Structures are given as C-alpha cells and as structure tokens.
Amino acid sequence: MAVDTTKNPVPFEMAQxxxxxxxxxxxxxxxxxxxxKAKRPLLVVGAELFEDPVIFxxxxxxxxxxxxxxxxxxxxxxxxxxxxTDNVTMxxxxxxxxxxxxxxxxxxxxxxxxxxxxxxxxxxxxxxxxFSALKNFNRDIKxxxxxxxxxxxxxxxxxxxxxxxxxxxxxxxxVIAKLKG
Amino acid sequence: MDKMEGSFALExxxxxxxxxxxxxxxxxxxxxxxxxxxxxxxxxxRDWDFKIxxxxxxxxSPICDRCTLCTYGPCDLTGDKRGACxxxxxxxxGRIVLIAVLMGCTAHAAHGxxxxxxxxxxxxDLPFKMGDEILVDxxxxxxxxxxxxxxxxxxxxxxxxxxxxxxxxxxxxxxxQEGSFVDFESKALHAGMLDSLxxxxxxxxxxxxxxxxRGDEDAPLVECGMGTLDKKKAILITxxxxxxxxxxxxxxxxxxxxxxxxxxxxxxxxxIDNTRICEGIGHPDKEFNDNYRMVGTKAKIAGAIGWWRKMxxxxxxxxxxxxxxxxWTDAIVDAEKYKVPLIATNEKIMLGLPDRTNDPVDEIVDxxxxxxxxxxxxxxxxxxxxxxxxxxxxxxxxxxxxREADPFLSEEDFKKYAESCTYCHxxxxxxxxxxKIGDVVRAAAEGNYEPLSTTYEICVGCRRCxxxxxxxxxxxxxxxxxxxxxxxxQKFKMRAGRGPVKDTEIRRxxxxxxxxxxxxxxxxxxxxxxxxxxxxxxxxxxxxxxxGFIVAATGCMAMDMSLYTDEEGKTIxxxxxxxxxxxxxxxxxxxVANAHLHGAGIKVATIFAGRNERANYDDIADYxxxxxxxxxxxxxxxxxxxASIATGFNxxxxxxxxxxxxxxxxxxxxxxxxxxxxxxxxxxRDGSKVxxxxxxxxxxxxAESVEECMLMMxxxxxxxxxxxxxRMIKLTHYCDISMKYFGCMPPDWHVYVRHASDLPLKWKxxxxxxxxxxxxxxxxWKRKAILSGPIRKSDVxxxxxxxxxxxxxxx
Numbered sequence: 001m002a003v004d005t006t007k008n009p010v011p012f013e014m015a016q017x018x019x020x021x022x023x024x025x026x027x028x029x030x031x032x033x034x035x036x037k038a039k040r041p042l043l044v045v046g047a048e049l050f051e052d053p054v055i056f057x058x059x060x061x062x063x064x065x066x067x068x069x070x071x072x073x074x075x076x077x078x079x080x081x082x083x084x085t086d087n088v089t090m091x092x093x094x095x096x097x098x099x100x101x102x103x104x105x106x107x108x109x110x111x112x113x114x115x116x117x118x119x120x121x122x123x124x125x126x127x128x129x130x131f132s133a134l135k136n137f138n139r140d141i142k143x144x145x146x147x148x149x150x151x152x153x154x155x156x157x158x159x160x161x162x163x164x165x166x167x168x169x170x171x172x173x174x175v176i177a178k179l180k181g
Numbered sequence: 182m183d184k185m186e187g188s189f190a191l192e193x194x195x196x197x198x199x200x201x202x203x204x205x206x207x208x209x210x211x212x213x214x215x216x217x218x219x220x221x222x223x224x225x226x227r228d229w230d231f232k233i234x235x236x237x238x239x240x241x242s243p244i245c246d247r248c249t250l251c252t253y254g255p256c257d258l259t260g261d262k263r264g265a266c267x268x269x270x271x272x273x274x275g276r277i278v279l280i281a282v283l284m285g286c287t288a289h290a291a292h293g294x295x296x297x298x299x300x301x302x303x304x305x306d307l308p309f310k311m312g313d314e315i316l317v318d319x320x321x322x323x324x325x326x327x328x329x330x331x332x333x334x335x336x337x338x339x340x341x342x343x344x345x346x347x348x349x350x351x352x353x354x355x356x357x358q359e360g361s362f363v364d365f366e367s368k369a370l371h372a373g374m375l376d377s378l379x380x381x382x383x384x385x386x387x388x389x390x391x392x393x394x395r396g397d398e399d400a401p402l403v404e405c406g407m408g409t410l411d412k413k414k415a416i417l418i419t420x421x422x423x424x425x426x427x428x429x430x431x432x433x434x435x436x437x438x439x440x441x442x443x444x445x446x447x448x449x450x451x452x453i454d455n456t457r458i459c460e461g462i463g464h465p466d467k468e469f470n471d472n473y474r475m476v477g478t479k480a481k482i483a484g485a486i487g488w489w490r491k492m493x494x495x496x497x498x499x500x501x502x503x504x505x506x507x508x509w510t511d512a513i514v515d516a517e518k519y520k521v522p523l524i525a526t527n528e529k530i531m532l533g534l535p536d537r538t539n540d541p542v543d544e545i546v547d548x549x550x551x552x553x554x555x556x557x558x559x560x561x562x563x564x565x566x567x568x569x570x571x572x573x574x575x576x577x578x579x580x581x582x583x584r585e586a587d588p589f590l591s592e593e594d595f596k597k598y599a600e601s602c603t604y605c606h607x608x609x610x611x612x613x614x615x616x617k618i619g620d621v622v623r624a625a626a627e628g629n630y631e632p633l634s635t636t637y638e639i640c641v642g643c644r645r646c647x648x649x650x651x652x653x654x655x656x657x658x659x660x661x662x663x664x665x666x667x668x669x670x671q672k673f674k675m676r677a678g679r680g681p682v683k684d685t686e687i688r689r690x691x692x693x694x695x696x697x698x699x700x701x702x703x704x705x706x707x708x709x710x711x712x713x714x715x716x717x718x719x720x721x722x723x724x725x726x727x728x729g730f731i732v733a734a735t736g737c738m739a740m741d742m743s744l745y746t747d748e749e750g751k752t753i754x755x756x757x758x759x760x761x762x763x764x765x766x767x768x769x770x771x772x773v774a775n776a777h778l779h780g781a782g783i784k785v786a787t788i789f790a791g792r793n794e795r796a797n798y799d800d801i802a803d804y805x806x807x808x809x810x811x812x813x814x815x816x817x818x819x820x821x822x823x824a825s826i827a828t829g830f831n832x833x834x835x836x837x838x839x840x841x842x843x844x845x846x847x848x849x850x851x852x853x854x855x856x857x858x859x860x861x862x863x864x865x866r867d868g869s870k871v872x873x874x875x876x877x878x879x880x881x882x883x884a885e886s887v888e889e890c891m892l893m894m895x896x897x898x899x900x901x902x903x904x905x906x907x908r909m910i911k912l913t914h915y916c917d918i919s920m921k922y923f924g925c926m927p928p929d930w931h932v933y934v935r936h937a938s939d940l941p942l943k944w945k946x947x948x949x950x951x952x953x954x955x956x957x958x959x960x961x962w963k964r965k966a967i968l969s970g971p972i973r974k975s976d977v978x979x980x981x982x983x984x985x986x987x988x989x990x991x992x
Contacts, residue, residue, distance in 0.1 A: 019257055020259065076925060077924040080924040098851040126844055
C-alpha cells in the first residue's frame with residue numbers, strides 16, 4: 001500500500017499563503033514518473049539531511065540513477081563521508097536559484113539549463129522562497145518537492161509528512177523505485 | 182560649501198532688517214575641494230547603483246504573489262502578470278523592499294532627530310569633538326553632505342536632508358509612480374545610504390552629549406545576562422533603543438544614591454547605550470562630568486531582544502520603561518498580566534496608555550504602584566526616569582504581596598500542563614526555528630527536562646506556539662520553569678560599546694587590509710532571530726578572530742555572543758583585545774553605531790589612500806568595493822532596520838551575508854560568476870579594461886547554515902587589489918574553512934588564483950597539479966610557475982575602479 005502523500009496539504013509554516021497559485025500534493029507514483037521523464041533533472045539537497053542522515057543514502061540512490069545532485073549549505077560533507085561525489089556539486093542554494101532563473105545558464109555541467117528541480121532536506125522557509133523565485137521568474141522549470149513538508153510554492157509536492165518519519169522515508173523510497181523502474 | 186543663514190540690521194536705519202536666507206561661504210578648514218555630489222538627491226548616484234546592479238543581479242523571492250495596496254486589488258502578479266496599475270512582480274517586490282528600507286531608515290533617523298532636540302534642550306549646543314585620535318570625525322556626514330560639523334546644531338541640516346529625501350522616496354511607492362524594479366532598487370540603495378547617515382548623526386550626538394567612549398579599545402567590561410540583575414533590589418528594565426529616559430533614570434539613581442535599592446537592566450540597544458554613558462574622554466560640562474563619571478558601568482545588560490519574553494517569564498523585572506524600536510507591541514499585555522508597571526517614554530510607542538507627562542511624579546507613581554493602571558505615557562525623559570526608579574522601588578514589595586511565592590510555574594502546574602499535550606503538532610507548524618515542541622513537551626511530561634534546556638536558546642520567544650495550542654499550554658513558562666537555574670546563573674561580561682574606529686587604528690591596518698595580509702573585516706551586526714540559537718554568533722566571531730580577521734560587533738549580536746565562555750570561563754570579550762585590528766574583537770556599540778563600520782571603510786579610503794571623501798560618495802564606495810576586504814553578517818536579522826543597514830552597506834561596496842530567515846526580505850544581490858563580461862573592471866592607470874575574478878562575488882547573500890555563512894564570508898573578503906601574499910592568506914582561510922566544515926575544497930578556489938604565489942603553502946603542490954590536470958593550466962614545474970590559465974595575471978600596480986572619471990591617463 002503506497003503512502004498517501006496527498007494528505008495534509010497545508011503550508012508547513014501555516015501563514016505562508018502566497019496567492020492564487022499554490023502547489024498541488026501528488027502521490028509518489030506521479031512524482032516518480034515526472035522525475036523519470038525529465039530530460040535535465042537536478043536534485044537539490046540541503047543541510048537538513050544531517051538531521052536525518054538516512055536521506056543522504058536515498059539522495060545517493062537517486063544520484064546513481066543519473067540525476068545530478070546540487071549539495072547546498074555544507075551538505076557536501078555528508079556525500080564526502082559516504083564516498084559518493086561522482087555527480088554531486090557543492091553550491092549555495094541562493095546562487096544556485098539565481099542561476100536557475102536565467103534561461104541562458106548552462107547548468108552545473110555546462111550542458112544546459114534544467115527542466116525539473118527536485119528539493120529535499122532544505123530549511124523550509126528558504127526552500128519555499130527559492131521555489132517562489134522560480135515560480136515567478138522562470139516558469140520553464142518544473143518545481144518538485146520530495147521533502148517532508150507541503151511546499152506551497154512548488155508545482156508538485158508531498159503533503160506534510162514531517163511528523164511521521166517512517167512514512168516519509170517510505171514515500172521517498174517509492175519515488176526512487178518509480179525512478180528506477 | 183557651507184550655507185549660513187541669518188539676519189542683520191543696518192546701522193542708523195531702524196526698523197530695516199535684511200534677512201539673508203543663505204549666504205554661501207567657502208570654509209577654510211577643508212584641505213580638499215567640494216566633491217561632485219554634496220547632499221545627493223534620488224537620481225544623483227543612480228549611475229553608481231546601476232553599476233552595482235549590472236554586476237550583482239537583483240534577485241527576488243516573493244513572499245506574497247499579490248498586490249493589495251490599492252482598491253483595484255488584490256491583483257495577482259504571479260509570473261508575468263501585471264496589476265491593474267501596470268506593475269509587474271519584480272517592480273512590486275522592489276517597491277516592498279524600498280518601503281522596508283525606508284522603515285528602517287526612518288527608525289534610525291527619527292531616533293537621531295529625537296536625540297538632536299533632546300540633547301540641545303538638555304545640554305545646549307555642545308562643541309562636536311571626537312578627541313585627538315579621531316580627526317576624520319563624521320565620515321558619512323563628510324562623504325554624503327560634504328560638511329564638517331563643528332557643533333551639535335550643525336547636524337540639523339543633515340537631518341533635514343535625510344528627512345526630505347525620505348519623503349521623496351516614500352512618495353515613489355504610491356500607486357502610479359515608479360514602475361521599474363531597478364529604479365526601485367536604486368531608490369532603496371539611496372535609502373540605505375540615508376540610513377547610514379541617520380545612524381551616524383544619532384550616535385555622534387549621543388557620544389558627545391553623553392560623553393560615550395570615542396574609539397576606546399579598553400572600554401570597560403560590563404555585566405550581561407538575566408542572572409546579573411539582583412533580585413534583592415528593585416529591577417527597572419529599560420527596553421528599546423533611545424537612551425534619553427533610561428539615562429535620566431540612571432542619573433536619578435546616582436543623584437539620590439539609590440543603586441543599593443535598584444538595578445537598571447537594559448534590553449536591546451538601550452542596554453548597550455546605557456553602559457556607554459560618561460565613559461568617554463570627559464564631558465565639557467564640568468558639573469555633569471563630575472556627577473556622572475563612569476555611571477554607565479552601573480547599569481547592566483539584561484539581554485538582547487530575543488530574550489525579552491524569556492525575561493518576562495523569568496520574573497526579571499519590577500518596572501519597565503520602553504522607548505522606541507524593537508519593543509514587542511504586546512509588552513503592555515505582559516506587563517498587566519505579570520503586574521509590572523510600564524512607562525512609555527517616547528511618542529513613537531504609546532500603547533494606548535494615558536499621557537501623564539504633565540502630572541506630578543508622585544501621583545503617577547501612586548497610580549502605578551497600586552495597579553490603578555497598567556502603564557502610563559511620560560514623554561519628559563527626566564520625569565520618566567524619576568517615575569521609573571520610584572515605581573520600581575515602591576512596587577517591588579507590592580508585587581510580592583499579590584503574587585504567589587514562586588513566580589515560576591509550580592511543579593504541579595508544570596506537570597499538569599506538560600501532560601495535557603495531545604501531540605497535535607500545531608505548535609511545530611508555526612515555530613520559526615522548527616523546534617519539535619511536541620517532542621520537547623512530551624519528554625517533559627515524562628520527567629525529562631533536557632530537551633527544554635537544550636532548545637531554550639534556540640527558541641526565539643515569538644510565542645506563536647502558545648497562540649495555536651488547543652490546550653492553552655504556556656509553553657514559554659514551561660521553558661522558564663525548566664531553565665530557572667540557568668536564568669539565575671546567566672552572568673557574563675560584555676565590553677561596553679567603544680564607538681568609532683580611531684584614525685590611528687586605520688593608519689595601522691590600512692595597508693594590510695588593502696593588500697590583504699589582514700584577511701578582512703568581519704562586521705557582525707543585527708538582531709536576535711537566529712536560525713539555530715545565539716551560539717552561532719559566538720561561533721562566527723570566534724572562527725574569524727582566531728583566524729586573524731578584524732572582528733567588529735554591534736547591537737544584539739554583541740550581547741548574545743557574550744553568553745558563552747571558553748574552557749577558562751572567559752567570554753570572547755575577555756579572550757581578545759578590543760581594538761580594530763587583526764585578532765581583536767571590538768564592540769562598536771548599539772544599532773546606530775553600525776555607522777562607524779561604514780565610517781571605518783571610508784577612513785581607509787581617505788586616511789590610508791588619501792582619497793577625498795568630501796561629497797564624493799561613489800568614489801569612496803568604488804574604492805571600498807575594489808580594495809577593502811570587508812563583509813557584514815546579520816545572522817539574526819529580523820527587522821526592517823536590518824534591511825536598511827545591509828542596503829546601506831551594499832551601496833558603499835560592502836557585501837553582507839544573512840541567515841535563512843532573511844529570505845523574508847525578498848531581495849538579494851547575487852553575482853553570476855559564469856558571465857565573464859560582468860566582471861570587467863577598469864584599470865585606473867590607463868583606462869584599460871581587465872576581466873577580473875568575481876571578487877567580491879555577491880553583495881547580499883542568504884546562507885542556509887552557519888557553516889555556509891562562514892565560508893561565504895571568507896570568500897566575500899577577496900578583492901581585486903589583493904597582493905599575492907594577501908590573496909594567499911585569504912585563499913588559505915577560504916579553503917581551510919571549506920575543509921573544516923565541508924570536508925572538501927571549494928569548487929571555485931582556482932578562480933582566485935592569478936599567480937603561483939597566490940596559492941596557499943599548505944596545498945601548493947597539490948593545487949598546482951590539479952590546476953594542470955583538471956583545469957588545463959600550463960605549469961612550468963621547474964620554476965613552479967603558472968604560465969597560462971588564470972582569469973588575469975597578477976599585477977601589483979593594478980588600480981581597479983568602476984568609475985570612468987578615475988582614469989588617470991586614457992590609453
């Protein structure tokens with residue numbers, strides 16, 4: 001039985017109501033399919049991974065499917081410690097989002113702009129604001145959150161799973177399975 | 182040019198008077214001509230702003246996608262939509278940013294205006310003297326207004342200028358006015374500059390009028406922390422930023438020998454300014470000087486703004502005087518609930534209380550002490566000070582009578598509340614630092630108070646959790662109960678605010694700063710909305726002072742970093758000297774004293790490099806941007822004042838790093854290292870264009886973690902003017918911080934290498950190998966030299982500028 005990731009679609013900081021356009025919560029199969037279909041996906045992970053280190057392993061699993069990883073804040077350290085840095089790039093979330101909003105940016109690998117960004121393990125308020133920047137200033141990029149929060153400024157997100165760690169882990173696993181399948 | 186106004190009568194012609202609105206005279210005390218931009222207007226420095234924004238792209242992250250400011254609204258501006266008035270999302274964000282910066286600017290400037298009037302009333306028109314070691318005595322005033330103030334009254338026209346500009350700028354935010362985001366941002370940068378000027382005037386007035394330290398690296402250590410307030414005495418808390426009323430309370434206590442009956446504890450910047458009073462070079466009024474010498478050290482720092490509600494719940498006060506800025510607007514609600522009389526002393530905050538300014542002191546005190554009213558307004562600072570002291574002393578026993586013996590929750594109530602938690606997580610949905618409050622309370626119910634202790638300093642005291650709790654659990658009171666021993670023992674030392682940087686200090690550090698051998702100035706400024714507790718300010722300060730940077734702090738950060746000690750029990754102020762020098766840490770002063778950090782940058786340009794500062798803002802800012810390795814950090818910024826402070830730093834060419842909550846400010850200035858053309862700089866020697874490394878790479882940057890903050894600060898101290906030794910030192914710190922906290926080298930270290938002697942000795946061999954193998958640079962291994970690869974060659978004579986008029990000889 002798949003985790004119902006469409007439940008509880010309430011902004012994690014409840015007063016964060018931006019306007020008419022708000023994210024829809026999707027189930028893991030749909031999100032997994034979108035990631036799989038993406039031509040130039042980018043997984044963006046942040047410092048909250050240190051609070052739930054098993055997510056590093058899940059990020060590495062995603063990385064191994066060929067999705068490049070942008071390690072924001074000091075999260076690169078978690079990848080270095082696990083000996084996986086193949087397609088992981090250390091970059092701040094703020095400059096990364098600044099690059100993402102420009103259509104002429106050639107990406108971390110110089111091969112072109114991304115079409116889907118996937119956020120995971122980033123301080124909620126910061127991630128929300130960066131989704132907002134993309135929502136308003138580069139709408140060509142699909143914004144996906146597989147974090148434990150309902151992300152109001154994403155296109156696609158989980159509902160809030162912040163209070164059920166096991167379910168959250170399971171949901172990420174389901175996305176990975178879909179991505180691999 | 183100075184303007185003089187006046188009138189005179191002609192001899193033998195009674196009743197004939199000629200009024201002269203303004204005669205202009207060239208004053209002889211300047212050794213430099215009037216610069217190009219005295220009293221710049223909105224558009225005067227627009228070219229400079231555009232230069233900044235062409236390199237540092239304006240980046241918006243809207244918090245609200247709508248505009249609700251006029252009756253056509255709400256308008257949805259998401260994406261490429263426009264509002265009914267035609268405004269687009271970027272311009273709307275710029276408009277909100279400008280409003281926020283103006284809020285901050287006016288808070289500082291209005292503070293200065295109040296002090297200007299009050300100090301002239303109390304002390305008269307005192308001579309403006311900063312002592313023998315500060316001859317460049319009002320650097321922002323000189324650079325922006327082009328004048329040298331001689332007395333306090335000379336600051337009047339400067340304040341009037343700020344006020345007029347603010348009025349013009351605020352008008353631009355009305356519907357149907359400005360419509361371009363870049364022009365909104367140019368205006369915001371203008372407001373940021375005005376903010377710096379207003380701050381300078383505010384602090385200089387109080388330094389002179391209250392004889393505060395003038396660049397004293399040995400300013401005294403003062404007591405800091407809730408535990409320093411002696412509960413055997415009455416405790417008067419003075420809360421806000423404007424010392425007028427608080428100072429009078431201190432003078433009243435001194436005049437009447439009441440210090441054995443009352444403790445005065447400051448909260449927020451009033452705390453810092455209390456402890457600066459009469460610690461300077463001597464007041465020109467001998468009687469005042471004799472009466473109040475070193476009275477400042479008798480006041481205590483109760484704490485920074487983030488501790489306010491913790492102090493309330495921690496029973497740290499018998500009477501409150503509030504003045505202006507950063508006063509939580511429900512202070513009167515708490516005051517009434519906990520029977521702590523409140524006196525509002527400034528027109529800006531009156532909280533709906535009756536104005537008792539003209540009533541006799543004893544009548545006011547009687548009403549407060551008998552709780553006939555929770556608070557009063559007393560706008561006369563002298564009377565307010567007397568009321569404050571008398572009320573605190575008289576109400577203390579009364580408060581004890583009407584309350585339970587223990588002001589904290591009883592053990593029984595604590596357990597009852599903790600056990601009533603239903604683990605619904607409503608609290609966690611609203612907690613800014615994301616404390617798992619449900620887990621913390623559940624642990625407390627099981628008798629484990631440890632989580633309540635470990636998260637106590639992470640809690641920012643916003644009380645949003647209590648408001649949403651369906652069980653009405655007073656969560657802050659649970660914290661107070663579990664941390665009551667900590668509260669009683671919170672006793673530390675902070676160095677009193679030293680004031681401006683001395684000219685002599687600038688002479689000492691000017692060359693090493695510009696060449697890079699002192700790796701930078703780290704300015705730690707701002708408030709108390711920290712992402713992970715107050716300790717991170719201490720960690721940032723310690724990291725950089727240990728590395729030999731010049732570290733300067735102001736405001737709440739200076740207070741909060743005082744709450745930690747080393748293994749010998751010493752606070753950071755006791756560990757390091759207080760000069761403006763490498764491996765020093767100086768507390769410059771309160772919020773308005775931030776202006777002296779701008780001033781230090783200006784002084785490097787004028788004292789060390791001989792640049793004319795007079796009405797020459799863009800030239801000075803250009804010098805700072807290219808040659809002075811300095812970076813601000815506002816790690817707990819919450820207020821609009823922080824927005825104006827950072828924006829003022831940015832216009833002067835100083836980058837700033839802020840914490841992740843600061844995305845609420847909506848706007849950043851971020852460079853694009855991948856766009857070579859953005860980093861083209863003029864060589865002032867001959868006007869040739871040089872592509873430089875991105876230094877500094879960003880102007881306003883949000884960091885996600887303290888580790889990222891420290892790395893970015895080290896990086897933002899790079900400047901094109903660094904010599905090889907300086908660049909090597911800066912690169913060493915940049916790489917070392919990265920290795921320490923990130924476990925690897927930063928991916929762009931090679932970008933900052935111009936010559937083999939730029940390379941850190943520690944990794945030189947490996948780096949040269951990597952430059953060759955990974956980046957394809959040509960290396961002469963025999964000579965250990967780089968033959969090709971760098972963005973530009975190292976050139977000790979390179980004179981970088983962004984301003985065409987600085988070109989000496991055109992090629």
